[in-house]
Amino acid sequence: MIVTRDASAADNPSLLALAAACPMVGHVTLSVERDPDFFALNRLSGDSWRVGVAMTAELGISGCVAVAERRTYLFGRPVMTAYASDLKVLPAARGGGSAPALLRWAREAVRAYGGDEMPCLLTILGGNRPMERLARGRPGLPIMDRFATIRVHSVPLLLRRRPEDGGLRIAPAEPCHVEAMVALWEQVAPHRQFAPVLDADGFAAWVASAPGLGFHDYWLAWRRDGRLAGFVGIWEQSALKRMRVLAYSRRLAAVRLAINVIGRLTGGATFPPAGAPLRTATAVHVCVPSSEPGVLHALLLRIHDALRARRFAVFAVGLDPRDGLSAAVRGLMSQPTDVNACITTAGGRYTGVALNERPLYYDIALV
Numbered sequence: 001m002i003v004t005r006d007a008s009a010a011d012n013p014s015l016l017a018l019a020a021a022c023p024m025v026g027h028v029t030l031s032v033e034r035d036p037d038f039f040a041l042n043r044l045s046g047d048s049w050r051v052g053v054a055m056t057a058e059l060g061i062s063g064c065v066a067v068a069e070r071r072t073y074l075f076g077r078p079v080m081t082a083y084a085s086d087l088k089v090l091p092a093a094r095g096g097g098s099a100p101a102l103l104r105w106a107r108e109a110v111r112a113y114g115g116d117e118m119p120c121l122l123t124i125l126g127g128n129r130p131m132e133r134l135a136r137g138r139p140g141l142p143i144m145d146r147f148a149t150i151r152v153h154s155v156p157l158l159l160r161r162r163p164e165d166g167g168l169r170i171a172p173a174e175p176c177h178v179e180a181m182v183a184l185w186e187q188v189a190p191h192r193q194f195a196p197v198l199d200a201d202g203f204a205a206w207v208a209s210a211p212g213l214g215f216h217d218y219w220l221a222w223r224r225d226g227r228l229a230g231f232v233g234i235w236e237q238s239a240l241k242r243m244r245v246l247a248y249s250r251r252l253a254a255v256r257l258a259i260n261v262i263g264r265l266t267g268g269a270t271f272p273p274a275g276a277p278l279r280t281a282t283a284v285h286v287c288v289p290s291s292e293p294g295v296l297h298a299l300l301l302r303i304h305d306a307l308r309a310r311r312f313a314v315f316a317v318g319l320d321p322r323d324g325l326s327a328a329v330r331g332l333m334s335q336p337t338d339v340n341a342c343i344t345t346a347g348g349r350y351t352g353v354a355l356n357e358r359p360l361y362y363d364i365a366l367v
Helices: 009-020 098-114 129-135 175-191 200-209 250-266 293-309 324-329
Strands: 003-006 028-033 048-056 060-074 077-089 120-125 145-156 169-172 218-222 228-235 242-248 280-287 314-319 335-344
Touching: 003 098, 009 028, 009 048, 009 060, 048 098, 060 098, 077 098, 098 129, 120 129, 145 324, 169 293, 175 200, 175 218, 175 228, 175 280, 218 293, 228 293, 242 250, 280 293, 293 314, 293 324, 314 324
Parallel strands: 077 120, 280 314
Antiparallel strands: 003 048, 028 242, 048 060, 060 077, 120 335, 145 314, 145 335, 169 218, 218 228, 228 280
16 A cells, blocks of 8 residues: 655655665666755745655655745746656655655645646656656546657866857856846746746845855856846755766767766866766756857856866756757757656646747756
């Protein structure tokens, strides 16, 4: 028998073990370590949040899922929406009903936040066949319709990059810049679905509460006339999660050897052996108009060299391929991973206006 309930602080050790037991499998298989506090990411995911766990007599906690409520832009208007994430099931419990039980718990959590019609965003890693089958719906489960893709670009920090500022002045942010940053966000964010609604106080409070992140981690691009053209944060997240390499595919193992030779010759970072942590950083709050990929490209070049000097191996930025900003990663040798975005409701299926008229905003730092 599977029982679901809300998680509590006492569940933290079991949830940390669960996260470590559910690696991301790909050309690089990565374990995501969430210690010391599993809930640290969830606290940053929305205005309010809950984590649910599934329990079995044999395994104890066999899986978890999280739901957050947040105010985001849909079709340019602020709307209360839900975000479902962190669906994890122990390998020994897969196929035994824990995942459907957790999805039912999540459906009721969304219903408690906003009723049957509240839009709920969730993502599925490309190639996750079991989850894709569940997304089609089963009796008692909602149907999750794919409407967009986020392409995660992992950029290796091998070679020094020549700055291409294009007349922009690029520099780290300071707390006094928050008003200018939020003013630009209010212009840019409504053009992307599910971008969070931010005000100056809320943004400053969010940055202050994010472990390992400060205003000095945001890079700003200023025009010659003093106007802010764009900004992006780059977050080293080891205070709340770390990536550990478990294995490389045969092809990537060979590529790793070549990369490490180049890295040692050029002074760039090298990729660690299996079993070692991977030093990474992740973009957060990408705020550049879709029509100006050159601004984001200039920011990424500066970020690239700043992280390379600190011996990071890779940084990641997530963009909707339909967004004009996707051109900003050209020439950076990025390795893409697709994450499929789905929409549903507690009522069973999203039946509102199609969401594909604007690109999706999604912060991969909160995964």
